[in-house]
Structures are given as C-alpha cells and as structure tokens.
Amino acid sequence: MTDHTSAAPGALRRRLAPEAHRSNALHPGAWWVWALGLGVAASRTTNPLLLGLLIGVAGYVVAARRTSAPWARSYGAFVKLGLVVIAIRLVFAVVLGSPIPGTHVIVTLPEVPLPDWAKGVRIGGRVTAEGLLFALYDGVRLAGLLICVGAANALASPARLLKSLPGALYEVGVAIVVAMTFAPNLIMDVQRLRAARRLRGRADKGIRGLLQVGLPVLEGALERSVALAAAMDARGFGRSAPVPAGVRRVTAFLTLGGLMGVCVGTYGLLTADGTAYGLPVLAVGLLAALAGLRLGGRRSVRTRYRPDPWGVRAWLVAGSGIAVAGLMIWAATYDASALHPGVVPLTAPTLPLWPAAAVLIGLLPAFVAPVPADAAAPVRPARPARTARTEEPS
Secondary structure (H helix, E strand, C coil): CCCCCCCHHHHHHHHHCCECCCCCCCCHHHHHHHHHHHHHHHHCCCCHHHHHHHHHHHHHHHHHHCCCCHHHHHHHHHHHHHHHHHHHHHHHHHHHCCCCCCCCEEEEEEEECCCHHHCCCCEEEEEEHHHHHHHHHHHHHHHHHHHHHHHHHHHCCHHHHHHCCCHHHHHHHHHHHHHHHHHHHHHHHHHHHHHHHHHCCCCCCHHHHHHHHHHHHHHHHHHHHHHHHHHHHHCCCCCCCCCCHHHHHHHHHHHHHHHHHHHHHHHHHHCCCCHHHHHHHHHHHHHHHHHHHHHHHHHCCCCCCCCCCCCHHHHHHHHHHHHHHHHHHHHHHHCHHHHCCCCCCCCCCCCCHHHHHHHHHHHCHHHHCCECHHHHCCCCCCCCCCCCCCCCCC
16 A cells, blocks of 8 residues: 655645746746845834744744755754844843833843043943844844845755856956965865864874975865866957946946845835835846846846746745835834834733735745655655464464
8 A cells, every 4th residue: 555645745846836947936036036125024013923923924934945056054053143143133222221221120231431531332231021022023024134145045045146247247257266276275275174184193283284285185175276267268268348438337336236226225225214215226226237248238248048937936935025125114004013012011912914914925836836856755655564474274
C-alpha cells in the first residue's frame, strides 16, 4: 500500500506554482522590491504584534521559497543580528536612560555626575517600565527592518542580481563579484594551510603560526589577482564605445541627481514626518536614475547572455511588497494610534484588523513564486521491509 501523505505537500505546491528552472526563474530584483516593501511597512509602526506578523510573513516566504545555495543560509544570521539589536537597544535604555517619562520604577542605578556641557545626557539613574517598553518597541522595529533585508539576501541570488545590472554599472558589478569571491577563497586558503601545518606536526595557532600562515595566503591572493587581471585584459574588459561629451554630462547629472533623490525619498518613507515628500521625490529620483543609467549604457559594448526575464510572477511578487508598504503608509495617516501603541500610561498593544490584513498580502510570493527544485521534488514513500520467509518442517 502506497503512502501519499508525504508527497501531498509537494504536489500541492506544484499545482499552485511551477517548479523553478532556468527559463522561469524569478527575477532577483522582484525579491528585493518585495523585501523592501516589507521593510518600509515595518518602519511605519512600533506595534509589536504587527512587527511580529511582518517577521512571520518574511520567515514563511523564506522557508517556502529559498534554495539550498550557500547564500540562502544567511537568513538565520540576520535573525540573530536582529536579536542582538534588540538587546543593545535595551542596554542603552538601561544605562543611558530613556526620553520617555515613567512612574513605574524597576530599579535605580548609581548615577554618574557629568559636567554642565553634557546637560540632557545621563548615565545611570532610574529605570522605568515605560522607558524599557519604549526601547523594546523601537528595537523590534529595527530588528524587523534587518530581517526583511535578510529575507531578500536569502531569496535573491547575488550573482544573478549583479548580472541584471544595467550596462552603465557593468564595471561596478564586476568589482563587486570579484570582492565577493575574494573573501571565501581567502578563508579556504587559510583552512587549507592550517590543515597542512597540523598534518606536519607544526603549530597553527598563536602569533608565530599566524605569521607563517599569513605569508603564503597573501602570496596566493596576489597570484590570483594577477591571473584575474590577465584574464580580464585578454577578454577586452574596459572597452567602451565613443559617446559625445554632452551625453556624458547629461548622464552624470541624471544619475547623480536621481540617486540623491532616491536616498532623500527613501529617508522620507522611513521616517514618520517625511510621508508628504518621500513618495514624490522617490518617484522622480527613480525616473531620473533610470534615464541616466539608460544613457550610460550606450558606452557599454558588451552583450548579455540569457538575461533574466521579468514576467507575470515577478510583477505579482514585487506588487505584493509594494501593496504592503502602500497600505501601511495609508494606515499610518488614517489611524496612527493603532500603529504606535502608547507606553504612558502602560497599555497592552492590540492588533488592528486592516493593517494586519495588509501585511498578509506579503504571503503571496509563497504561492506564486516558482518552487525551488530541491523543495519541489516529491518524497518517495519508504518501501516496506521484507520479512524473512520461514519454511514449515515437512
């Protein structure tokens, strides 16, 4: 009798979304747009219930759609970094005090006297429950931002993302790829040399061992750099087409101005007081930057092998993140008290209905994005063990 329970989840996921392969793989930029949308939503609230829901949505999508690649394991590191950020924020609130006045004193620490020019800053003193709760809400918000960025790192392939850069950023992309491959090779060289020294019975720790290992590692890195430079020169790296001087000036103006507009607009979206100017400035900056990159790509003479398509599923994934960010910004202007629970007086936070429903839209990539090949493979049912056949005595 065949057991179909183990293969049911894989079959259900294949019916909702196809198995990922080279021709239908999701564009890595869609994952970054989705994750940044969740990050913008996390920056608009200090409600721990909504932030926990956002973190849960990001974690569920990562668990459902990440691959077995080495870079896909970075999500756990970002979660741990978020916990460290929360702990540091609480420590600062205890040691340096909190701007929130409170009446529920937990402990009173010895206060360090400071000079007159340091007015407004204190070390030690009263630690109140209201100040700690305010610090906890703020730390959870920062942790949510980091975890959303970690979700994008775990889902989007860095190499494919760099390959999708426009032609104007080709040299920058190559430099980033070289830098990303340099550190792992350096670590592998150190491990290989330390293992060789241990096999020869020599010390691989301490200052002496570090010096004797460091010189061959630097020599190998220098040889690798020379070989890479020779290979890039043989392939004609750095060639560019002739472009008029006026086009170069317009390209530089649009690119730099657009990037500055993107930074200003992003800062406006991430702050509570910049909603009025954040979105228009971000839109104008994006258009100017895209136009500058389009003009700058005219000097690139390279071709792109098998570019990643931006299909319907990429639009759905990116649109879900944009929808979460837009609805959360609208909710912040419509009912700000629900997104920012008060701490004076101490009140338990509540989960607002419509913002929570907006956050759940971020689960859409877990159902429409192509299923990774290792997760889509059905689990074969275990064969029943054969029993030994016993013969009856005649």
